Amino acid sequence: xxxxxxxxxxxxxxxxxxxxxxxxxxxxxxxxxxxxxxxxxxxxxxxxxxxxxxxxxxxxxxxxxxxxxxxxxxxxxxxxxxxxxxxxxxxxxxxxxxxxxxxxxxxxxxxxxxxxxxxxxxxxxxxxxxxxxxxxxxxxxxxxxxxxxxxxxxxxxxxxxxxxxxxxxxxxxxxxxxxxxxxxxxxxxxxxxxxxxxxxxxxxxxxxxxxxxxxxxxxxxxxxxxxxxxxxxxxxxxxxxxxxxxxxxxxxxxxxxxxxxxxxxxxxxxxxxxxxxxxxxxxxxxxxxxxxxxxxxxxxxxxxxxxxxxxxxxxxxxxxxxxxxxxxxxxxxx
Amino acid sequence: xxxxxxxxxxxxxxxxxxxxxxxxxxxxxxxxxxxxxxxxxxxxxxxxxxxxxxxxxxxxxxxxxxxxxxxxxxxxxxxxxxxxxxxxxxxxxxxxxxxxxxxxxxxxxxxxxxxxxxxxxxxxxxxxxxxxxxxxxxxxxxxxxxxxxxxxxxxxxxxxxxxxxxxxxxxxxxxxxxxxxxxxxxxxxxxxxxxxxxxxxxxxxxxxxxxxxxxxxxxxxxxxxxxxxxxxxxxxxxxxxxxxxxxxxxxxxxxxxxxxxxxxxxxxxxxxxxxxxxxxxxxxxxxxxxxxxxxxxxxxxxxxxxxxxxxxxxxxxxxxxxxxxxxxxxxxxx
DNA sequence: TTGAAAGCGGTACCAA
DNA sequence: TTGGTACCGCTTTCAA
Numbered sequence: 001x002x003x004x005x006x007x008x009x010x011x012x013x014x015x016x017x018x019x020x021x022x023x024x025x026x027x028x029x030x031x032x033x034x035x036x037x038x039x040x041x042x043x044x045x046x047x048x049x050x051x052x053x054x055x056x057x058x059x060x061x062x063x064x065x066x067x068x069x070x071x072x073x074x075x076x077x078x079x080x081x082x083x084x085x086x087x088x089x090x091x092x093x094x095x096x097x098x099x100x101x102x103x104x105x106x107x108x109x110x111x112x113x114x115x116x117x118x119x120x121x122x123x124x125x126x127x128x129x130x131x132x133x134x135x136x137x138x139x140x141x142x143x144x145x146x147x148x149x150x151x152x153x154x155x156x157x158x159x160x161x162x163x164x165x166x167x168x169x170x171x172x173x174x175x176x177x178x179x180x181x182x183x184x185x186x187x188x189x190x191x192x193x194x195x196x197x198x199x200x201x202x203x204x205x206x207x208x209x210x211x212x213x214x215x216x217x218x219x220x221x222x223x224x225x226x227x228x229x230x231x232x233x234x235x236x237x238x239x240x241x242x243x244x245x246x247x248x249x250x251x252x253x254x255x256x257x258x259x260x261x262x263x264x265x266x267x268x269x270x271x272x273x274x275x276x277x278x279x280x281x282x283x284x285x286x287x288x289x290x291x292x293x294x295x296x297x298x299x300x301x302x303x304x305x306x307x308x309x310x311x312x313x314x315x316x317x318x319x320x321x322x323x324x325x326x327x328x329x330x331x332x333x334x
Numbered sequence: 335x336x337x338x339x340x341x342x343x344x345x346x347x348x349x350x351x352x353x354x355x356x357x358x359x360x361x362x363x364x365x366x367x368x369x370x371x372x373x374x375x376x377x378x379x380x381x382x383x384x385x386x387x388x389x390x391x392x393x394x395x396x397x398x399x400x401x402x403x404x405x406x407x408x409x410x411x412x413x414x415x416x417x418x419x420x421x422x423x424x425x426x427x428x429x430x431x432x433x434x435x436x437x438x439x440x441x442x443x444x445x446x447x448x449x450x451x452x453x454x455x456x457x458x459x460x461x462x463x464x465x466x467x468x469x470x471x472x473x474x475x476x477x478x479x480x481x482x483x484x485x486x487x488x489x490x491x492x493x494x495x496x497x498x499x500x501x502x503x504x505x506x507x508x509x510x511x512x513x514x515x516x517x518x519x520x521x522x523x524x525x526x527x528x529x530x531x532x533x534x535x536x537x538x539x540x541x542x543x544x545x546x547x548x549x550x551x552x553x554x555x556x557x558x559x560x561x562x563x564x565x566x567x568x569x570x571x572x573x574x575x576x577x578x579x580x581x582x583x584x585x586x587x588x589x590x591x592x593x594x595x596x597x598x599x600x601x602x603x604x605x606x607x608x609x610x611x612x613x614x615x616x617x618x619x620x621x622x623x624x625x626x627x628x629x630x631x632x633x634x635x636x637x638x639x640x641x642x643x644x645x646x647x648x649x650x651x652x653x654x655x656x657x658x659x660x661x662x663x664x665x666x667x668x
Numbered sequence: 669t670t671g672a673a674a675g676c677g678g679t680a681c682c683a684a
Numbered sequence: 685t686t687g688g689t690a691c692c693g694c695t696t697t698c699a700a
Contacts (some may be wrong), residue, residue, distance in 0.1 A: 001449065002692095002693060002694090003693065003694065003695095004693075004694095011669065012670080012671090013672075013693095014670045014671090014693090014694080015670070015672075015673095015695085015696085016669080016670055017672070018694070018695065018696085019670090019695090021698090022695085026669065026670090027669070027670085028669060028670085031669080031670085043445075043449065044444065045445070045449035045450045046449040046450065046693080046694070047450065047451055047692085047693050047694070048386075048392075048451060048452050049383050049386035049387040049389070049392065049451065049692080049693080049694095050383075050692070050693035050694040051381035051693080051694055051695080052382075052386075052676095052694095053381070053383040053387050053675095053676050053678085053692090053693080053694075053697070054675085054676055054693080054694045054695045054696085055676085055694085056676075058382075060385065062430075067416075075409065078412065081431070081433070082401075082433055085432075085433045094430070094432060094452070095432075095433075096396075096428075096430030096431060096432070097415070097430060098419075098428060098429075098430070099415065099416055099419045099429075111379070112376075112379065115335070115377065115379035116379045116380065117381055117382060118382050118428070119429040122680055135682090167413075207628065222581050247347035250614045253525065254614070255615065275610075276609075276611050277609075277610050277611035277613075277614050277615075278586045278614075279611075280587065280588070280611050280612075280614070280615040281611075281614040281615065281616065282614070282615065282616025282617070283616070285694090296683065304528070322470050336676095336677060336678085337678060337679095338677075338678095339675065346686080346687090347676080347678090347686065347688075348679095348687090349680085349686070349687055349688075349689090350685080350686055350687070352678070352679065353679090353680090353686090356679085360686085361685070361686085362685060362686085365685080367685085380677080380678070381676085381677050381678065383676085383677080383678090384676070384677035384678040384679090384692090385678055385679080386678095386692095387676090387677080387692050387693065387694090387696095388677080388678050388679045388680085388692050389679070389692085390692075454687095518699060524669085529683080558669075573678085600674090606692080617692045
């Protein structure tokens with residue numbers, strides 16, 4: 001079904017048909033109705049490629065997931081996609097997901113997207129402090145929004161949770177329960193969120209006059225389990241561990257069990273992300289959560305505005321509060 | 335950067351440049367090298383829309399996730415995407431993810447995809463016994479592959495786990511441990527997998543001469559929790575529950591805890607899917623797993639073949655064995 | 669109010 | 685081995 005065919009059927013020019021379908025005013029109402037009816041009857045759908053070529057836009061927005069095979073385990077981003085997808089669909093955009101593991105090929109994916117005009121806008125997630133993706137995109141005309149922050153200089157829209165405040169608050173909460181040995185299991189410092197969360201913990205510990213104890217490891221269960229085993233075997237093992245992520249916290253739970261420690265009686269554990277797995281762990285994991293509905297909504301709005309031509313400004317930068325999700329993995333120390 | 339510009343810079347025709355870039359043989363090696371070098375230097379990337387319009391192909395393959403907002407919780411499909419994404423990338427295809435909750439608008443998404451030529455191929459997941467998506471696609475020229483099966487008549491490529499055999503085996507395993515009251519928590523019968531798994535359970539129970547006990551509910555934690563509470567409050571509560579999915583099994587774990595039952599001592603629980611949450615539940619959930627790497631690989635191969643023009647035939651239909659993942663939620667009855 | 673025609677950026681046929 | 689050119693399907697001036 002092409003415009004040509006539709007026009008031929010109607011004995012009209014493709015010009016008129018096109019305008020009628022786009023709802024232009026300079027088309028006779030009778031003609032418009034006739035066209036609409038025929039389009040409906042013949043199940044006309046405009047060819048996306050032709051439309052894109054002509055208009056120079058793709059009606060596609062892409063989110064590139066920085067995770068490789070087997071690590072595609074972030075319900076977080078799916079939840080985000082679901083919220084944003086709705087917003088974009090309302091405006092006629094497809095939200096598509098691409099996978100591009102960090103590494104030498106990562107930038108290729110972005111270049112292909114940008115230079116091949118494969119999307120009208122991009123969503124960047126899992127930001128790093130020095131983020132080559134942001135640096136690259138700032139040098140292009142491609143509208144993009146960022147979930148998270150970066151030290152990469154430049155003005156661009158972003159939405160991030162206030163990880164620093166949240167981790168400071170969580171630290172104070174643990175101290176208020178009586179904990180004195182509170183350790184922080186930090187994610188790799190190259191990730192912005194890791195640095196912010198760590199800073200929150202450190203600030204609170206300093207203010208409380210408590211000695212910091214930070215261990216850094218990869219943000220997955222295995223690495224956290226190993227790091228935690230070591231920590232617990234040390235001279236002055238902590239009575240509480242504040243973990244940068246839930247995946248790490250799950251590893252900690254396992255390490256504690258392996259050492260015969262009972263959580264939360266012997267060890268309190270707190271995570272961040274509110275992963276589904278945390279709700280069903282033993283014990284249920286106390287955690288924190290970035291409101292994804294709000295985040296996605298803001299990001300979508302910002303990106304749509306940027307695509308519409310609005311320049312990035314500092315009203316397009318939001319840091320939103322992180323919500324505590326208390327469950328069963330926190331208690332006063334013995 | 336367009337072909338035109340590149341050609342002008344090189345003092346060549348766009349024809350020659352185009353062919354040089356596509357690696358055709360009828361271009362002088364010297365010219366080809368010159369073109370390649372210039373394209374590299376000028377960072378030439380073909381315009382995707384133009385190429386698509388001309389070639390009539392999109393270089394895009396889409397997977398439509400039949401889940402709505404807040405229900406975007408299937409690590410399964412992400413894992414699958416990751417595997418398939420690699421295969422497709424090797425061949426120059428982008429794999430994109432779209433969300434289309436089942437309901438009146440679901441078919442609209444498919445029609446838009448098909449009639450707007452927005453993809454060269456489709457992957458259909460979460461099949462139903464009567465599946466309007468498959469029925470529709472069979473009537474179009476759009477190549478597609480299915481993860482799962484359907485009663486919808488017609489010849490199309492699919493890959494599915496052998497849920498019937500797996501659930502029969504799991505039932506026999508429970509019986510071998512001494513269980514006599516084995517219940518099955520079934521997912522809605524409209525879903526093909528639900529029917530197959532139930533059939534496996536029923537067949538095994540019949541063969542064992544044990545009385546069947548089937549409860550059907552939605553395939554999520556809440557519904558399963560409620561259904562299980564009722565089941566456990568009944569006259570002859572089961573000593574083992576075989577759940578159609580892990581999400582349901584997690585709900586059962588919770589229901590058991592709420593009734594003060596200890597798993598696996600008082601109640602054995604088995605799920606299916608090998609969700610991450612099951613590895614960290616209390617106790618760790620015994621489950622089953624469809625090998626996703628193999629499944630994704632097969633599906634990708636089949637779809638690529640279909641896109642390449644191969645007709646669907648019965649060599650493109652695979653039923654693969656499901657692997658048992660024993661963990662801590664199964665024991666002999668007290 | 670309608671239609672003719674140019675052109676978006678490639679690809680592929682045909683001729684040179 | 686190279687170049688001219690038609691054309692993919694649509695949008696959008698410009699003219700009628």
